[in-house]
Amino acid sequence: MPGLGDLERSVMDVLWDSHEARSAYDVQNALAADSERPLAATTVLTVLSRLEKKGFVRRERVERPHRYSAVASREDHMAELMHEVLGGADDRQAVLARFVGQVSPAEAEALRKLLSAN
Amino acid sequence: MPVAPIALALLAVALAWPIPLWLAAARWPRRAPGLALVLWQAIALAGGLSMIGALLTYGLLPFGPDLLSGLVGFVSAVADGTAADRAGLDHLAALFGALLLGVHLLLNLILTIVRTDRDRRRHRQLLSLLGRQDPDDPSARILDSPLPVAYCLPGTWGSVTVFSAGLMRLLERDELRAVAEHERAHLGQRHDLVLVAFRAWHASLPWFPVAYRAEREVGMLIEMLADDRALDHVDETSLARAIALVGNAGEQSGLALTERATTPAGTLQEQALERIRRLSRPMDALPTATRAAIVAAAAGLLAIPTILLIVPGLS
Known part of the structure; x- marks a missing residue:
């Protein structure tokens, strides 16, 4: 039994790879296609509503069944993540401890010199 | 002549200005980052304590000879409505200032903790959707990004170390090991608490x-501490190369350049250089006597305002 985190990830992958909003039933079918053990419809709904609450998934309530789509593309989220990691100032260091920050061109040159001396 | 308020005020000024400036400019912290970190924490704590303490002891002077009897006297004076008659405006203003400062510092601490926690939670959610598990290390995640980054995300419910695919392509095995051990040291020693x-x-x-x-x-001392821990597992050259390669590649990728304008000039950049210099020219450890003196200084910094506050007769 995969954990909730893995399920959320697979559901997001389905939504990211599809170009239109999908119903929970579509998602369930897409997941069943590449796994030998199909998921219960309630499980898929639970995962979808968790993702909606976290702000990753949007739900269209115009007609039944409700249809779900990703709020932003995979690439957008990756960019957001990288922005968090690389961007910001030193107060980022309190949120996540980065191994090393970027350096300015002049300092990059000094780094190269230090390296070749080693 | 009231000793405690004057002594506490002098201590507060010393801890707010000359002492931290001296410590920030000193060279020895690079040789003993752990001890320097203890001293910084003592300075911050003693500074806050003496600032609030100076205001408090001065404000309570009309109500009693020391902190405890002053507090008791003040509470009963407030209860029977004579506080304003017994104390001048200067004493009441000092009491109000002490209260304001105390609440301000406490609120900011709580706010920072909440904000940091919220940022980390969002980041963790993104990670669980975008990262894949490292097959060699269950607590690590790999991000499919060409940018070479490594970082750790501390958390109450387990911490994560993150490496990017770009980093794993860029670094040799020993250099990767250096990065991993450096990040593990951050998590193991709970550096995030000090930083917050x-x-x-x-x-x-x-x-x-x-x-x-x-x-x-x-921030710099914490990086050096983690470097020192990594050196238990890898040699100086691998670690120095890893710092330089990751620093350089981050620059060349050209990403996050827009952020540069808002970054205070030379914080992390200087840090990277400073760390490599330190690794390429290892320094001797501090003599035992010096180490003991630093520990004693840190303990003294905390003891002096505490004694001034609680020992009767000093007010």
Whole structure:
């Protein structure tokens, strides 16, 4: 039994790879296609509503069944993540401890010199 | 002549200005980052204690000879409505200032903790959707990004170390090991707690240049501590190469360049250089006597304002 985190990830992958909003039933079918053990419809709904609450998934309530789509593309989220990691100032260091920050061109040159001396 | 308020005020000024500036400029912290970190924490704590203590002891002077009897006297004076008659405006203003400062510092600490926690939670959610598990290390995640980054995300419910695919392509095995051990040291020694405290201190006193210097210096010492731990597992050259390669590649990728304008000039950049210099020219450890003196100084910094506050007869 995969954990909730893995399920959320697979559901997001389905939504990211599809170009239109999908119903929970579509998602369930897409997941069943590449796994030998199909998921219960309630499980898929639970995962979808968790993702909606976290702000990753949007739900269209115009007609039944409700249809779900990703709020932003995979690439957008990756960019957001990288922005968090690389961007910001030193107060980022309190949120996540980065191994090393970027350096300015002049300092990059000094780094190269230090390296070749080693 | 009231000793405690004057002595506490003098101590507060010393801890707010000359002492942190001296420590930030000193060279020895690079040889003993752990001890320097202890000293920085003692300075921040004793500084806050003496600032609030000076105001409090001065404000309570009309109500009793020491802190405890002063507090009791003040509470009963407030209860029977004679507080304003017994104390002048200066004493009441000092009491109000002590209260304001105490609440301000406490609120900022809470706010910083909540904010940091919220940022981390969002980041963790993104990670669980975008990262894949490292097959060699169950607590690590790999991000499919060409940018070479490595970082750790501390958390109450387990911490994560993150490496990017770009980093794993860029670095040799020993260099990767150096990065992993460096990040593991951050998590193991709970460096995030110290950083959050200094971040809160800086957030409560944003106009106070020393608070910024302190946060920066503490950030650097923490990196050096983690470097030292990594050296238990890899040699200096691998670690220095890893720092230089990751630093350089981050620059060349050209990403996050837009952020540069908002980054205070030379914080992390200087850090990378400073760390490599330190690794390429290893320094001797501090003599035992010096180490003992530093520990004694830190203990003294905390003891002096405490004694001034609680020992009767000094007010």
